[in-house]
Amino acid sequence: MNVLLDHFADFREGFVGTVLLTLASGLLAMVLGVVIAGFRVSPVPPLRAFGTAWVTLFRNTPLTLLFLIAWFVVPVIFAPGMSPWTKALLALSFYTSAFVCEAVRSGITTVPLGQAEAARSLGMTFSQTLRLIVLPQATRTVVAPLSSIFIALTKNSAIAGAFSVTELFGWQKTLSDQGYAIAWIFLWVALGYLVITFSISGLFQLLERRLGVAR
Amino acid sequence: MTEVSVAEEDKAATGELVVLKSVNKHFGALHVLQDIDLTIARGEVVVVIGPSGSGKSTLCRTVNRLETIDSGTISIDGRPLPQEGKELARLRADVGMVFQSFNLFAHKTVLENVMLGQVKVRKADKKQAEDKARALLDRVGVGAQADKYPAQLSGGQQQRVAIARALAMDPKVMLFDEPTSALDPEMINEVLEVMQQLARDGMTMIVVTHEMGFARSAANRVVFMADGRIVEQAAPDQFFSSPRSDRAKDFLSKILHH
Structure with missing residues (x-):
């Protein structure tokens, strides 16, 4: 009768799968993105080149292609025996980290140069200057674009479903194969995604307001 | 440790704290610093003045390597400025810098x-x-x-x-890069008083400024720059009462009239 009620356990499993995959790859993308952004503004030319190469590679490759590479190339060349979930995590977070990096870098450029000069003239190293002075002041500008990036990540995680990782979008395929009315399935899937994306934008709005007051 | 500090005391006695030797720097086609030779003794207060664009701010910023130089050498307390990195960071910690735009961590x-x-x-x-x-x-x-x-x-x-x-x-030496140029007139004195007190306490200072009053009262030496060169240097009394170069005479006649 009702797809959602009949298969709620599967739906819940898919929903939780999407949330976990988004959270984990969001976290890893965040860490990678900040580090790579640091590379891109570093005074060391090889690090800068690495950062630029990373962003160019992962920002300009279709995500599906990255998934295919994670599935069929990475196990052969680098690390055999990774679980599908890990492969999905890597593909998603590497891809997203390129966008996080550019958002963070644009935030860094909004911090007046004098702030970094003052830090350096006190004897701080490059990484201290970045960590203690520049990044904290860049955070406010970076929050808004980051929220968009994480919402995009949530929806991009649907690709993992096509690669047999348990997540929300995969639920749709299983059930439409069983002959349920497609419109209802899509409606529930869409609502599931909305819950996650609305939570993300709500969270980031809160963050923006907090940072706005506390400078 | 004690031996090292004794050695440093000895060096202190010789007195040369900041030494610039034939320093050159270009901004593209502009030759902002041309063969600058400048020695600042321990405890000395040197005021650098000159028309805007003369390279005085750049000179000040090269001393802690916020600006790199194309040729020449700069040494502080007997040690040449190292390349960017931990070593340079350590040296910068010994060189205080005060900026025109304050640059306090917001x-x-x-x-x-x-x-x-x-x-x-x-x-x-x-x-x-x-x-x-x-x-x-x-x-x-x-x-x-x-x-x-x-x-x-x-x-x-x-x-x-x-x-x-x-x-x-x-810090062993303090650099002031036009510290009062961004201030409202009624606030200039409160900053100059602090600097004057610092000078009286024996701090080694390099001060780029347009405040001739400060130069007169606190400086041991005035360095006059124009077009990327040090045109003239003298004790403040001598410089303000009888400048030797035409460039300095011209500059002083323009600023001392009002």
């Missing part, structure tokens, strides 16, 4: 601004750093503002905090 309170370098660079104990910071803030007359953010302070107060922040590192 996301930190006044107290944190003065503590940060001590704690993160000198690895000082937090409590000691705070005591020292409060003492320095009192000394420059902004002790009551310790818990405010820089944006809540007047320009004159911000610049005095910036001086305290630099002093917290116990």
